[in-house]
Amino acid sequence: MDHKSPLVDSKHRICVSQLDLPPRLLLGPGPSNYDSRVRHALSANEIGHLDPKFIDLMNETQELLRYVWQTDNPFTIPVSGTGSAAMEAAIANCVEPGDVVLVGVNGYFGERLCDMASIYGADVRRIEKSWGDVFTLDEIGEALEKHRPSLLGLIHAETATGAMQPMDGIGKLCREFKSLLLLDTVTSLGGVPVFLDRWHVDVAYSGSQKCLSCPPGIAPLTLGPRAIEKLNSRKTKVANWYLDMSLVGKYWGAERTYHHTAPVNMNFALREALRIIAEEGLENRWERHLTNSKALWEGLEEIGIGLHVDEDWRLPTLTTALVPDGVDAKAVIGYLLNNFNIEISGAFGPLAGKVWRIGLMGHNSRHENVLLLIAALKEALKAA
């Protein structure tokens, strides 16, 4: 071994300064800011992923996730990746090659579900609505009747459009048609009412960095009894090692068998974020999100900015605000960031350049943020 090697090449040995980041107010589609308690938990004393203290923490986190999701599912865990990893875990474990998978596509994340299901060999069928619209129960019933899928995938809160899918009756229909119901709750969990068990949802996932107000890098996933039955009766192996819940489940279950090293600190942060939600109470939290979003919607309309989504299914956690005629959407975004350290976001697909996406999520759903944003937007519209 050549330990004192003269051969070390230092051309990539750059000298960079200490991280010095501005105090951004994150009012885009996520990540959102988080409570200082979460920041503190994130850098708690590091421990091993098989430490008895970590096992305690795992149990607590699982239980709090059940509360937030309103589910009794024993299989309720944080996946060691961001929301997209949990989304892929949901598909990879519940879909086998040849399965008919029906996806409601009314925005970017429905498209992504189709892509993922197709990677795992599904026969993908789509029902479509325009970006900002939602599906009626009748439309879903007809599609279930026509396609007879083994899984129906819906986006509860479309982060790309700001629309919230009404859930009444869908789960019952899925059971009649013997279809699993998969629900993307990335931008709804912890911000608006989610009742997984009452809605008969079989598979759901979320992200940490939206209404849970935890940094990104860990993502809740839950599998109900019918999803577990599907997993256990698969004819083929799950075609993904990292996200194979038949393996990961042994680490989070009674066995505690090593599968991969859990992102320990991210788990600390998630536990604290969930603890804050349990303290506030779901009803209070949902009420807070709705109240502040209503104030935002009124404030936007007062300064001449319309709203893209019909009030009946408008999402209280992420608002799509119409860019007024003649205004450069990107210039306003840049002005807010550079002058006020406020992040809001543009859109993509058919909404690119037409709407801004404004998040009031979790910790950031506060009246003072609404006041500041409206005032800042007024200035930006004049200046940009």
Add this chain to the structure above:
Amino acid sequence: MDHKSPLVDSKHRICVSQLDLPPRLLLGPGPSNYDSRVRHALSANEIGHLDPKFIDLMNETQELLRYVWQTDNPFTIPVSGTGSAAMEAAIANCVEPGDVVLVGVNGYFGERLCDMASIYGADVRRIEKSWGDVFTLDEIGEALEKHRPSLLGLIHAETATGAMQPMDGIGKLCREFKSLLLLDTVTSLGGVPVFLDRWHVDVAYSGSQKCLSCPPGIAPLTLGPRAIEKLNSRKTKVANWYLDMSLVGKYWGAERTYHHTAPVNMNFALREALRIIAEEGLENRWERHLTNSKALWEGLEEIGIGLHVDEDWRLPTLTTALVPDGVDAKAVIGYLLNNFNIEISGAFGPLAGKVWRIGLMGHNSRHENVLLLIAALKEALKAA
């Protein structure tokens, strides 16, 4: 929307106390402890994953990873998961169904490579050595000649056994046989000499929580020109959405196209951990690891504990220490943890109960840790 719902079920709304974790000294196979600078960076001001300030940070992190790996590969990024995710990314992107993949199996992580390659449809061939042994250049040459693989996978530092694979000449042989060379550097990167480009390694990955001394949850991956060529000329799509480097590469490349939300804070921490390495210098860091491990090896032998791996290929970052006859390996581990807050680890597979695994990795490779561990082990052997 039923915001003030009387229907919220509070049975999972448990009341848990503030996180209060003991100050563990992590001398197992990882995670290791990290510098307080890394802890501080981890909870720096949160920013968005498309913020211009984050883009700067991404570039710096990529450059520092090139230094640590001694590679010029433009495609050098941190994957948004733990080391196993980066391992799967390496396989998923560089292996197509039907490809012959040859794996050197001399421990658990070689087995895992076989499992993963098989999931992605490879025709997996194995060369085997006992746990703790390594392959000779001749053995590898013969296997390449016999199997003519499109990819050879080797574990540079076997975390399950404490053996370090000598790399001289292997890369050249692979080029002769037109095989890609994949190298697992999870427990070597930042602790022992790694010269990816000089060794003609085409694909490599690592973990953050070993010798880089950063929390787990982010994992370096690098693809050299021949691996990129393989990726670009695939006949089939990468069968993994989250880890598809043809998509992820557009976020880390010039386009900065959104793929998934990066684990922002974990990136802060990794940048700081790499910055510390660049300040220390690789030669100094390698020397430090070797010196402290030699002290550990001597100290262990002085108290009657033998070493499992031959000194010629013994890994300076992770030592497998032989459990003396009549000693209960688990009892000693428990004693160290409960009495001294020191974590060391047992083993699995053929080494279960026979060795302890002791890591002196990154920040933790310090002489004081050697002194403490030897003293604590002496007590534990008497008491346990």
